[in-house]
Every structure is written in structure tokens, then in C-alpha cells.
Amino acid sequence: MMSFSDVVEVIKSLSIVEKQELQLLLKQYLREERREEIYKNLNTAQIEExxxxxxxxxxxxxxxxxxxx
Structure with a gap:
């Protein structure tokens, strides 16, 4: 398994286009994770209600x- 610093070093070596693609992917992954968190909170609130x-x-x-x- 790569350490965080290893990942950062690999990212530094990418081309600008690859870094931009990675940025778009990260934004998408973060958005999806946030949606999942909101969905879980909704379900918890509905059960509590x-x-x-x-x-x-x-x-x-x-x-x-x-x-x-």
C-alpha cells in the first residue's frame, strides 16, 4: 500500500492534463461520498422520527x- 506522501509524489509527476482529470475525479468522488452521507443522515432522521x-x-x-x- 502506498503512503500519502508516495501518492503526492506520483501526482506531482503527472502531466497537467492528468492532474486536471484527477481533480475532476476527486471532485466527483467527494460529491458522491457527501451524497451518501446525506442519504444516511436522512434515513437515520426518518427512523428517529x-x-x-x-x-x-x-x-x-x-x-x-x-x-x-
Missing amino acids: KKGELKFSSNINELRQMIKE
Whole structure:
């Protein structure tokens, strides 16, 4: 397995076009990972809602108290 510094050195040796392609790929991978994280959070929130574990309020003081809990 390559270390992070090995990967960085390999990237340095790439052409500009290859670096740009790598940049596009990384952006795509990050976007996909973020979408997956959001999807997992949605599922968790839906399960918590069904169990009645979610609390809602429009009162700012109540919201601050909830955050502290």
C-alpha cells in the first residue's frame, strides 16, 4: 500500500492534463461520498422520527436547551 506522501509524489509527476482529470475525479468522488452521507443522515432522521425521538420547537430558548442536551 502506498503512503500519502508516495501518492503526492506520483501526482506531482503527472502531466497537467492528468492532474486536471484527477481533480475532476476527486471532485466527483467527494460529491458522491457527501451524497451518501446525506442519504444516511436522512434515513437515520426518518427512523428517529418514527420512534418519536425527534424534538421540534420554534422557541429559541428551547432550541438552545436542546442543543446543550
